[in-house]
Amino acid sequence: MSADIIDGKLIAHYYREQLKEDISSLKENSVTPGLAVILVGDNHASHTYVKMKRKACSKLGIHSELYQFDETLTQQDLVAKIEELNCADHIHGILVQLPLPQHINPITIIETISPSKDVDGFHPVSIGKMVTNQDTFYSCTPFGIIKMLEYENIPIEGKHVVILGRSNIVGKPAGHLFLNRNATVTYCHSKTTNLSDYTKQADILVSAVGKSKFIRTEDIKQGAVVIDVGMNRDEEGRLCGDVDFNEVKEVAGKITPVPGGVGPMTITMLLYNTVKSAQMSLI
């Protein structure tokens, strides 16, 4: 039997409709959520992501400002810009698009952003709160995955969640969000031996390794929930995930497609965090 497809576009739309109501209430209180987006250099993918994020803001009535800088921007000048935005009352979220040029230390930059405006959830204060199961801004892709599963009423408690990938943006925070919901979590990564022994045990498999068609039928337990975070290109240059979708959908219970799965949820959670920050500014 073929798996149910988890429609990320539809779910993202559902959450964005809810956010519209929150934004209306904020505007009744004379607050327009504001996001500052900082882009340094000319990384093509970064330009595309930033454009998508700002378009999503505009559709919902979130104010966004783009600060675009040449590759030669100094770290000192970038720090100064963030410090200025930290103090700007109309800005509730600050997003510095990564990667940054080699001469700029991303850790220093992330730590300069006020935790109260850290809508990416990358600041050590946000990470510490997440790890200790406190309310904070959560990293958008992992949080989007959780919100997707909640929408689909897929239980997490007691389930074995296997995460492939240990990046600071996706893999690591995803594990903590699942652990906070009482899952049993296994992390796998590029140095894991006999990977399939682990993936086959997963009730929920989250793949964020960035390798086309890396996950095959023989890696999956019958009926598993398969979440594909991969954004790769196949031999024909088409967008595809880490999972061999056509093959794995015959074994999995539920599966996210690429495109149209996790991707739309990531941006939705950025909007969610920006609205949440604006709401907190009223308290």
Ligand code: GUN
């Ligand atoms: N680069 C790739 N993904 C992200 C993200 O989620 N946020 C930021 N700021 N940069 C990224």
